[in-house]
Each structure stands twice: as C-alpha cells, then as structure tokens.
Amino acid sequence: MPAAALKNKPLPTQSTAKRSVLFDSPYAPMAKHRLPAGRPREWYVTHNRRLKAMRLAIALLDSGVYLANQAHDETIRSTAEEIGVHPPSNTTCHMVRALMRYSR
Template identity: 60%
Template sequence: MAAATTTENTGKSSTTSTSAPTSSTSAAPAAPSVSAAPAVQSVQRKRLPAGRPREWYENHNRRLKAMRLAIALLDSGVYRPASAPNRRIRSTAARIGVHRPSNTTCRMVRDLIR
C-alpha cells in the first residue's frame, strides 16, 4: 500500500508506504518484570506536623527514601550491606522511580540492611 502526500509549506510530494505487521515485526507479549509484586494497599498518608525545623523534615524524607530503597534491594536479593554499593543503590532508585539518592541516603540504606 502506498500513499502520496503533499506538504503545505514546500509543495513537495513524498511517498510513504504502510504495511501490515507480520509475525516477525509484531510485538511479542512483554514478560512480567522481576519485581512484579502483588499490589499492596498503601497506608493512608497523614500531614506532617507543622512548626518543626526544616532539618527535621529533610531527615524524615531521607529516612522514608532510604526505607523504600532498602525494601527494593531486599526484594531484589541484596541482603548484605557489602553487596550494596552506591552504584547499585542508585540504579535501584532509577528502577523504582525515586530521585537519585545522596551519599548520606546510600549510607542510611546500608545501615537499614544491616
């Protein structure tokens, strides 16, 4: 099947072809990911208390991120802090959709794995 098209700006025509997908070009069904765990109902979130110093909020959020990363590492088979260098922790963060952790957060993750 071929179709001729004309662009409005240049007046040139180009021919494009459209073909039906064959068995070699059709997409194969995607395999489930390694960490495809059953959906877990999330905990109802509460507002953080007001009036605390900024450092408290930063440490709180850092601890939450470290816990998420530690759980993801444990689920992927990393059970010892020695086998969790910063590179592995950061690649896990990218895999689960968390912003790149700092060196301090990586250290907290290893502490949680202990």
C-alpha cells in the first residue's frame, strides 16, 4: 500500500454534529440553469427543496451515514455547512431522511 494512502484525514473544524463527517473529495457548486417560466411559485420552492435534499443525501451517503435513523437534524445541518449550502429547514431534513430510506 502506498504511504500516501496511510495518512490520517484531517478532522473537520467547528462541526455541530455528534459524529464527525469527513469527505473524500471536495464538493463544488453546481452550474446554475434557468428554471422553466410560468409555473406556480410552490413548484419552484418544492423543486429547489428536492434538489437540496438530494445533494445532502448524497453527501451523507458519501460520508458514511447510510441509514436514515443515523441522519439527525444536526448531522444534516453540519453536512450542509461542509458542502456549502444554506442550513436546511426541518421539512428538508425530513425529505433527506425519506430519500435515504428509499435509496436502498
């Protein structure tokens, strides 16, 4: 095994999670695209919430949180901080857990 693979990963700083969340690769912001015009406002809110929940669920899975009951609100919010998105609402946290529950 190469010596580079044996190095310890740096610990995250100022995390509010009970369990540390480490990422193997950095997350870059997605390219923004315009959404279709003429839809009701609620459609846009739901669409953006689903995208955010999906990004958070993927980041949690990448960090080793595989079960929905391991993804507490504070874990999800600290993951959001790590990947650079605004802290999710309670509804979005619930949606993240639902996505993780049905991803198996």
